Amino acid sequence: MILLSIMFTGIIEELGKVVSLTRSSQTGRLTIAVSKDFSQVKTGESIAVNGSCLTVTAVKRGNLEFDLSFETLQKTTLHTVKLGDKVNLERALPIAGRLGGHLVSGHVDGIGEIRQKISQSKGLELHVSIPSQLLTYAVQKGSISLDGISLTIADIRKSLLIIYVVPHTAKVTTLGQKNIGDQINIEVDLLSKYIERHLRQEVNKGISDDTLSRVGFLPMGWIDN
Numbered sequence: 001m002i003l004l005s006i007m008f009t010g011i012i013e014e015l016g017k018v019v020s021l022t023r024s025s026q027t028g029r030l031t032i033a034v035s036k037d038f039s040q041v042k043t044g045e046s047i048a049v050n051g052s053c054l055t056v057t058a059v060k061r062g063n064l065e066f067d068l069s070f071e072t073l074q075k076t077t078l079h080t081v082k083l084g085d086k087v088n089l090e091r092a093l094p095i096a097g098r099l100g101g102h103l104v105s106g107h108v109d110g111i112g113e114i115r116q117k118i119s120q121s122k123g124l125e126l127h128v129s130i131p132s133q134l135l136t137y138a139v140q141k142g143s144i145s146l147d148g149i150s151l152t153i154a155d156i157r158k159s160l161l162i163i164y165v166v167p168h169t170a171k172v173t174t175l176g177q178k179n180i181g182d183q184i185n186i187e188v189d190l191l192s193k194y195i196e197r198h199l200r201q202e203v204n205k206g207i208s209d210d211t212l213s214r215v216g217f218l219p220m221g222w223i224d225n
Contacts, residue, residue, distance in 0.1 A: 008048045010101030010150020012088045012173045028068035048090040051148030051185040052076045053106025076108045077183045088148045101150025102143040108185045110134050124165040137188035145187040149173050
């Protein structure tokens with residue numbers, strides 16, 4: 001079921017530029033200037049913009065236009081973008097495409113904040129706060145999407161994620177331009193949410209010996225004598 005949904009990989013293909021933005025109390029419209037590769041995108045396609053899955057509503061003179069719903073404006077950082085801002089862009093993963101990052105749905109789970117940014121000779125060290133309810137899905141060496149970028153969690157210190165960003169990623173995404181205090185879209189690992197939901201259902205109905213065997217805690221065919 002997961003693979004039949006619109007998916008992304010967290011590998012940013014291009015930095016677009018915001019050239020038009022209108023907002024009302026309920027909705028908005030966003031226009032992004034793109035390169036020739038993205039100008040071949042057709043109306044109706046899905047594009048991850050800073051990690052938020054949006055539908056292309058028009059393609060005009062190398063610009064992509066998107067409608068922003070009330071939900072998108074409320075739950076993502078797209079309500080804070082300004083004219084001239086750069087945004088991370090990724091097209092949806094084709095069925096036969098290579099999964100270079102991890103499975104990303106483009107549905108933002110929450111908004112974090114960059115608390116510390118340390119420049120290093122080999123890239124950046126970012127300390128990012130995330131909402132407390134998302135910490136359960138964050139594990140050391142696990143995957144996470146920040147503004148649509150597939151990254152690895154190096155460490156977790158209380159409510160802060162420690163992320164190391166290699167020079168290439170800092171250069172070709174918005175992470176190199178981010179500052180302390182900037183907000184960032186967070187999508188936790190999709191598979192971790194499915195696992196957590198499954199385990200919660202098992203706990204609610206009582207964990208049987210059969211369940212323990214299936215997940216590897218008991219050998220198959222184990223019998224209580």
